[in-house]
Amino acid sequence: MTDTRVGEALEGLDARLVVRRGDFHLDVTLTAAPGDVVALLGPNGAGKTTALRALAGLTPLTDGHLRLDGASLERTAPEHRPVGVVFQDYLLFPHLTALDNVAFGPRCQGASKAEARARAAEWLDRMGLTDHAAARPRRLSGGQAQRVALARALATRPRLLLLDEPLAALDARTRLEVRAQLRRHLAEFEAVAVLVTHDPLDAMVLADRLVVVEHGQVVQEGTPGDIARHPRTDYIAHLVGLNLYRGTAEGHTVRTAEGPTITTTEDLTGPVFVAFPPSAVTLHRDRPTGSSARNLWRCEVSGLETHGDQIRAALTGELPLAADLTTVAAAELDLRPGAPVWATVKAAQTHAYPA
Template sequence: MTDDGKTSAAAHPQGDDKDSASGPAPAHAPAPAFGEGLDARLVVARGPSFRLDVTLTAAPGDVVALLGPNGAGKTTALRALAGLVPLSDGGRLRLDGVELDRRPPESRPVGVVFQDYLLFPHLTALDNVAFGPRCHGASKTEARAQAAEWLERMGLTAHAGSKPRRLSGGQAQRVALARALATRPRLLLLDEPLAALDARTRLDIRAQLRRHLADFEAVAVLVTHDPLDAMVLADRLVVIEDGRIVQEGTPSDIARRPRTDYIAHLVGLNLYRGEAEGHTVRVPGGSALTTADDLTGPVFVAFPPSAVTLHRDRPTGSSARNLWHGEVTGMEAHGDQVRVSVAGELPLAVDLTTVAAAELGIHPGTEIWATVKASQTHAYPA
């Protein structure tokens, strides 16, 4: 895998049925002391100008999502966990109390679900799933019995004899997940596991994946660009920018208190940093916001685009405590609404219904006034 979504040749299964990237530890590998979870500092130098330095800890049963813009280092972190790239000095990787950083990928108790699934094209769904147990030393009969149980769990018994080309995207995703789980890994890595699915299938498979992850007793790490996937599937979000963690916490914490523009855009909020004096926050450029929160010192202020009301003329008698003049610079469809970009005293993203946008008669270049009630803002320490 690479940060541009491609997969390293070292991770691709070949015709000899060996998948070293997602394969389980061989039968002779020492069994880990279950229960301690993940303790890692992932330090990786990638070229002369990029260095990843990310600390990840997770207890058994935790699902951690890595989020960040393209090139932030998410997939590099996943590759380091899988053993596909070596750690630099200062890095460490412990899983259930066992040092893994010097172990080759095939000897790690790690399962991987790749973005494009990488199922063996010449094997049936049953034999794809049985591959892992066979590598663990199970007989062909035992491995197939275990594989059949996993396919039943995934609702795929009727497709056990089908080869990958006969499977839908959702079915292939579930076979790939079953193949990873059949090895009973202590660390499950998921690289954009829903990216290849259409919108309708994605909705169904996301719900199924959530159920399977809820039953998974070890650590799962998910890389995704989709905030909804992260919010639905993960217990904790770790946001990476330029190879560093910029924020981590529960989905609700991060959605409520974003700390960078990337995160604010991800969760759909307007975000500003400024200096608070009571209920007034002054931001660079001289604009001020009135908030419901009483704070002093450096703060962030956030509010959703839906909290903004636009007017063609300066409103009179409005109860809104915040009023700014600006100009429409862009409009685009955003779900069933129109996302309007406004530049001026304060840059804003505004969500309008299509009816409201039509009634206002706005277009790029239109001068407008924007209002936001103080009660719809949220201020918190920076």
């Protein structure tokens, strides 16, 4: 990310969000340049929405700072912040048309009725909603309502756009289409956008950078590709679909915290993570002989579930792991909970990296 400076003021977002409420403690640092799309990703209760509300001014900071384009916002009322918000349920005014919903923000900023409606019409046109300008929210589909809410947020010309689970209210088919449209609009947005989601696909597709929050703290941040290749917590590994272990490396051998060793192609020393996809695991009912796989563990099937067009087997035993196999392979192995199996993984299909 390249810093853009006007005088000595850093453009974009510079925030440390500290919020203490009872036993919950949020302490998250966020920086972003104009044009950046940052996704806050994490499990329920991690603090994502609290962080978003703090950015919007809806939850006061206990400590820290919040600067946007060099200006401090901690003491600025929410309605006076150059911030646009798209809430999960959109919160459109039910008695107003789509046009007047979008015009509401510019009107609050002091624009004349004619000017506000002209700006609203322009945004509805950009969203492909000109034909729905006179429709009230109840007459709009979920995807159309989401675009009206986005237009309403953008019509105020915000320097910070906040999106709270913007696709969560959509069905799967609509979500695919709207995600593509939202990606295009975010790519054109010239200020900072912060997206809160628990959906890894939304985060990977829409964001330039991911900030993963667990228990109110940032546990990992980076590009989607980097985080997908180098998960550092079980939560992240589960999101990106990898088996993840922490251990100590001596050359090509990693002794895991669980006890067994994993052979890798990387030559490392010291604390490391080792990851491999469930598809890299091959299962056998009998101990294999003559296998080229360097890793072999005795396990037991603890559960089976459909995963896309495959079966995912959860395994316990020497090394807890997940394995993906076809329905035909699962039937041939006669897999069922409690069944003993041998799991193998080739060293070339593992990936080790410093912890």
